[in-house]
Amino acid sequence: MAARSYETLKGEVFALPNNLEGKVRREALLAHEAKESGAWMTASPWTADTKMSDWVFGAASRARLCIRMDEVPEGTKCQVKGCGRTMDTLGQHAFTCPGLREFRSMQAAQHQRRLRGTTRAAGEGIITLPDEPVVQTWMQPKAGREVTVEKRADVGIIPKNGQNAGTIVLIDLTLEATSTAAKESGNTGAAAQCGESKKDQLYERDYERKPAPAPPALVKGFGQETGGPLGDFAKKFLRYCAEQTPPQGLPGHDPVGRRYGRILEHFSVFLQRHRALVQQQYIHQCCLPAPPEAEPNDAAAPEEGEEAPEE
Numbered sequence: 427m428a429a430r431s432y433e434t435l436k437g438e439v440f441a442l443p444n445n446l447e448g449k450v451r452r453e454a455l456l457a458h459e460a461k462e463s464g465a466w467m468t469a470s471p472w473t474a475d476t477k478m479s480d481w482v483f484g485a486a487s488r489a490r491l492c493i494r495m496d497e498v499p500e501g502t503k504c505q506v507k508g509c510g511r512t513m514d515t516l517g518q519h520a521f522t523c524p525g526l527r528e529f530r531s532m533q534a535a536q537h538q539r540r541l542r543g544t545t546r547a548a549g550e551g552i553i554t555l556p557d558e559p560v561v562q563t564w565m566q567p568k569a570g571r572e573v574t575v576e577k578r579a580d581v582g583i584i585p586k587n588g589q590n591a592g593t594i595v596l597i598d599l600t601l602e603a604t605s606t607a608a609k610e611s612g613n614t615g616a617a618a619q620c621g622e623s624k625k626d627q628l629y630e631r632d633y634e635r636k637p638a639p640a641p642p643a644l645v646k647g648f649g650q651e652t653g654g655p656l657g658d659f660a661k662k663f664l665r666y667c668a669e670q671t672p673p674q675g676l677p678g679h680d681p682v683g684r685r686y687g688r689i690l691e692h693f694s695v696f697l698q699r700h701r702a703l704v705q706q707q708y709i710h711q712c713c714l715p716a717p718p719e720a721e722p723n724d725a726a727a728p729e730e731g732e733e734a735p736e737e
């Protein structure tokens with residue numbers, strides 16, 4: 427695939443209509459210009475971390491190519507209690523429906539587990555702190571800043587090599603919707619980058635390092651977009667993890683670049699699995715009619731205004 431010029435991409439992104447389909451295509455175009463967004467396509471189907479079921483692979487391909495969902499008939503009303511909005515065949519309602527909120531929040535926990543798995547795989551090169559380290563243990567609020575809430579980082583690590591060797595790096599994960607990138611600047615990865623900067627600024631405003639003998643510490647935002655692109659710190663950090671991860675196989679057969687690629691695949695597959703899970707729930711909860719009441723002799727519960735879809 428030849429890389430398109432920046433102007434061509436910009437032109438394509440802005441020429442899209444301002445309706446739902448245009449929005450979905452804009453998001454797909456913005457996401458896909460980042461190499462890491464499509465990493466799931468080369469992921470190994472043989473390892474537990476990157477295995478994708480047919481459904482997951484189908485959902486991932488559908489999202490990338492902006493293909494409509496056959497399972498959702500045009501104009502169907504959402505069956506979730508209290509929602510009732512019109513569902514769209516591109517599956518976007520899945521990401522805003524109140525009935526699927528819990529599945530969306532599950533994503534943050536999976537993201538954290540993914541990063542933790544990556545730092546652990548780096549073996550001796552990175553010490554991973556247990557649990558979610560409390561920021562105030564290593565950093566103190568700046569003068570005049572009242573910070574009463576206990577802030578917890580998602581993952582805390584101590585790199586053994588490189589420029590931050592020996593520093594306690596507290597990582598605050600952030601998942602940003604790729605759709606907001608269009609609003610930020612219209613550039614690929616803008617939302618992930620902006621998410622990282624916001625986190626960094628927040629901590630810089632409120633916290634500073636504790637004086638010696640406390641060990642040096644810093645807090646960093648790690649940004650990823652729902653469409654796949656990673657922020658600059660995220661990429662740099664994952665590259666470091668790849669350098670520290672012991673190679674597999676025969677000497678010379680697993681260079682850093684390949685290890686880095688594998689880590690990107692893990693992060694990419696995690697997003698696709700999650701998207702597929704949410705869309706599966708979308709079809710089950712929003713699209714299929716609710717099961718009939720168990721008690722048949724209950725005076726026939728009147729149907730809600732909307733007709734339920736067939737099947």
Ligand SMILES: [Zn+2]
Nearest residue numbers: 504506509523
């Ligand atoms: Zn809904």
